[in-house]
Amino acid sequence: MKIIKFGGKSLENGKGISQTIKIIQRNYQQNTNLAIVVSARGKATDELLHLIALAKKGEDFSAEWADFQTKQNHLSLISLQKYFDEVETLLSGIKLLEECSDKTQDRILAYGEIISVNYLTAQLEKNGIAAKAIDAGDLFLTNDEFGNAAVNFAISEAKTQAYFNSLEPHILPIVTGFIAKNSHGERTTLGRNGSNYSASLLANFLNADLLENYTHVDGIFTGNPDEIHEAIKIEQLSYADAAELAQFGANILHAKTIEPLQQKNIALKILNTFGDDAQTGTLISANPEDKTVRALASLKNKALIHFKGKGLLGKVGVDGRIFKAFQNNNISVGMISQGSSERGIAMVVSEDQAEKAVKSLKQEFKEDIEKGDVDEIFAEKGLGVLAIIGLNLNLFDKPYRSLVRNQITPKLFNNTITGNTICLLLTEKELNKAIQVIHGELFDQPKKVHIAVIGHGLVGKTLIEQILVQRKSILEEKNIDLRIFAIANSQKVLLAVNGVQENWEELKKKIPQNTDIQKYIISFAQQNALENLIMIDNTASENVAKSYALFAENGFDIVSSNKIANTLPYSDYQKFRKILRRNNKKYYYETNVGAGLPLIDTIKLLHLSGENITRIKGVFSGSLSYIFNHYSIENKTFEEVVLEAKEKGYTEPDPREDLSGNDVARKLLILARELKIPSEFEDVQIQNLIPEALKSLPKEEFFERMHEMNPIYQQEKDALQDNEVLRYVGDLQWDNENQTSSLEVKLVKASQASALGQIKGADSIFEIYTESYGDQPLVIQGAGAGAKVTARGVFGDVLRISEILD
Known part of the structure; x- marks a missing residue:
């Protein structure tokens, strides 16, 4: 025998009820030894609860009641009026008394x-199927616990078998x-989502071979598909x-559904009412083929009851x-944690029972409190x-590390007796993010790295294009x-949960201006x-640089071509490092010095390995490299060469920012x-290449x-x-x-045969002298300027962070 159960969405007006009738017809043609179990149609139970709530307040519920009747009566082939009249009488009584038991x-x-x-x-009789509506109250006997009644198995099984034996085949x-x-013949209910439980009871009492549960999803997934788009359907599950x-x-399983099925080894298949005929769904049985199943589930609206008392240390009872x-x-406890250093215990209860739990404990321990x-x-x-x-x-080590990296710290941690389920208590604010992070780790899915790019000038735009490509x-x-x-x-921010596409520039033009960009980005994340966050700063803004701490405190790793954060006063520099740690x-x-050259990383490695670096000398600026490389050997005026470098994009719009030497000084300081x-x-001695008379002029006059x-x-030159x-x-x-140092930025003469003298174009060169290398420096040379080179260096830093997000 097969039992088929249909949920509320499967019985909704329109496609739901149409699909349900087709499924029943197909099964009836294949197997007359069949029984159907139905929930209330659509959201009828929620709507009835809402009507009760209105009536208890003494409020007018006529509009909501009319809407309920219209939906339930849609294309009905029979009169449902007697049921509507009975409900309305009860609601009117509640409104009069303003209470409802x-x-x-x-x-x-x-x-x-009953209406369903x-x-x-x-509907089935219209389609040629001889069907009979059966009230489960004639089958299932319960106790008097209204709202969540317990079923008497022995009597209910006998009644069910007798009833079904009396039916014509x-x-x-x-x-x-x-x-x-x-x-007493009084109506009881089996708790919310109890229709699944009813179906499993019926399957148990009738010794069915299979229970099929038709819902609005394709089966059971590794996580809630509404929360995790990458959730994977589980083909088979154990009881x-x-x-x-x-x-x-x-949601698609009732907590008590499995036991009656497991008791008689009845398989349960979860299927989609709106799926095709070839769907496989999820099969739940005693011996699934794949015994290694992992999934995530969550419960919200929980509270943690804290009980602390040093004076109770060592007391029994x-x-x-x-x-x-x-x-x-009547307070149910979920997770429990007990301290050892001082008398303390914490217990998880439903949020709606939290105040009652606190009150009951204060009453019990009144004298102890006093x-x-x-x-x-x-x-x-x-x-x-x-x-x-x-x-x-x-x-659990890898998922836990990912939680820590994303600044998610469980309040409680619990491993079940079976050792097969790990429970974490989290703030609801952290819960969704934790689900995303752990799901990605458990199922080896692509690690999502969410990037915020601040600054989309030449370098920023190039970087965005490189990432998209x-x-x-x-x-x-x-x-x-x-x-x-x-x-x-500084004025606008384009936001996209699933990431921007190639048309981002057009979209950004259409959005309004924003204030406090940094907090807006953090709030959106x-x-x-959003997990695995990286903020990229491609600006030269001191304001953005000073916001790095805020980003780090809110879960962002940081990549920057902006030098300001590394050249702030040393106390601020150290303070930020502490915040990072x-x-x-x-x-x-890496691009702070040498654009795309691997300079900073090399110096870090040498320093950490114990190599004593005694000197770093070189051409640090690609802009000034281009200017003096060409000026030294070409028959051009200094002005001509500088303007040529500006036109090629090597200098800032105002070349004085390069010629002042401040940029090279900042790099040296870093x-x-x-x-x-x-x-x-201030410790850096700087030779400013701009004559005093030209330093403070407006740009046009300069x-x-x-x-x-x-x-x-x-x-x-002469x-x-x-x-x-x-x-x-x-x-x-x-x-x-x-422990003494000298930092100097200056114009020098160099032999054309030397490493410094041989660089071309806008190349940079760095000579690193150490005690081990002696007079023979380690030389790093290459392109020292240009949007593509710098963007590629920033991209490299992003990839390095992405690869260590474990």
Whole structure:
């Protein structure tokens, strides 16, 4: 025999009821030994509860009641008026008294299923199937616990078998779910989602071979598909794993559904009413083919009851008194944690029972509180439980590291007796993000890395294009899914949960201006539970640089081509490093010196390996490299070469930002600090290449008078020997023994045969002298300027962070 159960969405007007009739027809043609169990149609139960709530307040419910009748009566082939009249009479009585007992509520809620079973029976008879509407109250006997009644198995089984034996073989039974009756013939219900339980009871009592549960989803997934788009359908489940999922809130399973099926080894298949005929669904049985099943489930609206009392340390019977108080007040406890250093216990309860739990404990321990033996009893609300089903504790290290990296710290941690389920108590704010993070780890899905790009000038725009072009290949090769969820400048921010596409510039034009861009990005990431966050700063903004701490404290790793954060006062520099360590965040800035050259990383490795770096000397600026490389050997004025460099995009719009030497000085300072030399910007001796008379002019006037620089640098050029060229260099010297340093930025003469003299174009070069290398420096040379080079360097830092997000 086969039992088929249909949920509320499967019985809704339109496609739902149409599909349900087709499924029943197909099964009836194949197997007349069949029984159907139905829920209330659509959202009837919720709507009836809402009507009860209105009536209890004494409010007018006529509009809502009319709407309910219209939906339930849609295309009905029979009159449902007698049921409507009975419900309306009960609601009117509630409104008059402004109260409703659990018993009366059960009477009203039962009509959802009664209407549903009669409606469907009439539809089936119209389609040529001899169907009979059956009230499960004539089958299932319960106790008097209205709202969540317990079934008497022995009597209910006998009644069910007798009833079904009396039916003619060709009759198709259509049975109400959710409802039953007590020994007085009064209506009871089996709890919310009790229709699934009704179906499993019927399958048990009739010794069915299979129970098929038709819902609005394709089966049971590794997580809630509404929360996890990458959730994977589970083909087969054991009874034990299914029971765990049901216990932790899987909506399509009732917590009590599995036991009656397991008792008689009846398989359960979860199917989609709206799926095709070839669907496989999820099969729940005693011996699934794949015994290694992992899934996530969560329960919200939880509270943590804190009980602390140093004066109770070592006293016997405290735990017993706590749970006796809860038992007397019908309070169910989920997770428990008990301290050892001082008397403390924490218990998880439903949020709606939290105040009652606190009150019951304060009453039980009234004298202990007065004596000072109990210090605190309070409820912490807004929590949720995340259950990781099918994972042993010894495999939890990697998911837990991912939680820590995303700044998610469980309040409680619990491993079930079976060792097969791990439970975490989290704030509801963290719950969705934790689900995303752990699901990705458990099922080896592409690691989603969410990127916020601030600054989309030449470098920023180039970087965005590089990421969008390379995203697919990185996904295939590294299993990393790079998603740019935010693109911002000082006035606007474009946000996209699933990442921007190639049309981002057009979209950004259409959005309004925003204020406080940084907080807007952080808030968006939090609201959408985005994990593995990286903020990229491609600006030269001090305001953005000063917001790095805020980003780090809110879960972002940081990549920057902006040098300001590394050249702030040394106390601020150190303070930010402490914030990074405290929040377990990374800060990569390889492009701060040398654009795309691997300079900073090399220096870090040398320093950490114990190599004593004594000197770093070189051409640090690609802009000034281009200017003096060309000026030294070409028959052009200094003004001509500078303007040529500007046109090629090597200098800033105002070349004085390069010619001042400040940029080279900042780079030199960054390298000094990498060697743990506590230097300030003022410690760098800078030769400013701009004449005093031109330093503070408006930009337009500077360009008009730039020719005044020609004789100054012509004189420098004339002083060169035949084999010499001009180079603008940074020079850091460090005496480790005496702990003294020299930082200098200046224009020098260099032999054309030297490494400094041989660089071409806009190349940078760095000579690194160490005690081990002696007079033979380690030389790093390559392109030192250009949007593509810098963007590629920033991209490299992003990939390095992405690969260590474990």
